Amino acid sequence: xxxxxxxxxxxxxxxxxxxxxxxxxxxxxxxxxxxxxxxxxxxxxxxxxxxxxxxxxxxxxxxxxxxxxxxxxxxxxxxxxxxxxxxxxxxxxxxxxxxxxxxxxxxxxxxxxxxxxxxxxxxxxxxxxxxxxxxxxxxxxxxxxxxxxxxxxxxxxxxxxxxxxxxxxxxxxxxxxxxxxxxxxxxxxxxxxxxxxxxxxxxxxxxxxxxxxxxxxxxxxxxxxxxxxxxxxxxxxxxxxxxxxxxxxxxxxxxxxxxxxxxxxxxxxxxxxxxxxxxxxxxxxxxxxxxxxxxx
Numbered sequence: 437x438x439x440x441x442x443x444x445x446x447x448x449x450x451x452x453x454x455x456x457x458x459x460x461x462x463x464x465x466x467x468x469x470x471x472x473x474x475x476x477x478x479x480x481x482x483x484x485x486x487x488x489x490x491x492x493x494x495x496x497x498x499x500x501x502x503x504x505x506x507x508x509x510x511x512x513x514x515x516x517x518x519x520x521x522x523x524x525x526x527x528x529x530x531x532x533x534x535x536x537x538x539x540x541x542x543x544x545x546x547x548x549x550x551x552x553x554x555x556x557x558x559x560x561x562x563x564x565x566x567x568x569x570x571x572x573x574x575x576x577x578x579x580x581x582x583x584x585x586x587x588x589x590x591x592x593x594x595x596x597x598x599x600x601x602x603x604x605x606x607x608x609x610x611x612x613x614x615x616x617x618x619x620x621x622x623x624x625x626x627x628x629x630x631x632x633x634x635x636x637x638x639x640x641x642x643x644x645x646x647x648x649x650x651x652x653x654x655x656x657x658x659x660x661x662x663x664x665x666x667x668x669x670x671x672x673x674x675x676x677x678x679x680x681x682x683x684x685x686x687x688x689x690x691x692x693x694x695x696x697x698x699x700x701x702x703x704x705x706x707x708x709x710x711x712x713x714x715x716x717x718x719x720x721x722x723x724x725x726x727x728x729x730x731x732x
Contacts, residue, residue: 448592451522465677469518487526501560516548534583541587551594563655597622647672
């Protein structure tokens with residue numbers, strides 16, 4: 437692992453190749469650079485920056501559109517620099533009108549991200565699995581997708597168009613919106629919060645021929661579907677936006693409870709990485725080598 441990574445163009449090409457391979461690409465969600473390193477260590481081909489997790493980690497708040505574009509892009513930059521695998525990032529609604537989308541695309545692309553998804557919710561948006569969402573007119577989102585395609589400099593930078601219309605206008609209308617976004621140039625389609633496995637199958641059938649993203653959210657509106665089923669349906673990409681967030685929360689609560697009740701975390705220390713092992717994992721040997729080469 438490198439202390440600072442580069443090669444954004446190479447990672448975008450690799451993501452394109454993965455999406456065109458015909459298999460299902462799994463991208464666990466993370467909210468910081470450490471999580472991304474763990475995803476890479478586990479052998480996943482790509483990683484996803486979750487807006488839900490970023491809001492929780494950076495602001496200690498729910499995913500209701502309170503983080504700014506600058507905060508999200510800076511978080512993405514840190515994550516992208518920590519790993520060699522492609523990073524897919526949540527770009528919310530594009531943070532405004534098509535001009536804002538152009539700025540967002542350029543900012544995310546320059547940060548080293550390989551792909552972003554933008555959605556058709558009214559700004560400020562809400563987590564796709566919360567109630568009370570609203571969507572913009574389809575023509576407005578079409579212009580945002582066109583603006584995103586116009587703005588990218590690297591043609592391998594992947595634009596994912598997400599529709600949240602299932603909860604507002606029904607599944608049929610959500611599929612119609614996705615088709616319009618495909619015609620506007622979107623590389624991948626993302627129909628958010630389908631409410632059954634049958635709906636997921638319908639989306640895959642009706643939008644066949646275009647890479648599709650499935651959002652696997654514990655406790656959300658979409659039921660759990662196996663990776664094998666998703667691949668059989670024809671999905672190209674599955675993200676797990678809150679799995680690591682929920683797992684980290686569970687373990688931190690456990691450690692904090694141990695300290696609170698026993699005074700120290702000693703009883704759990706044998707289950708945790710060692711200090712020396714952890715600093716090696718996050719790149720200390722490379723830092724030492726660079727210090728020896730260049731001084732410092």
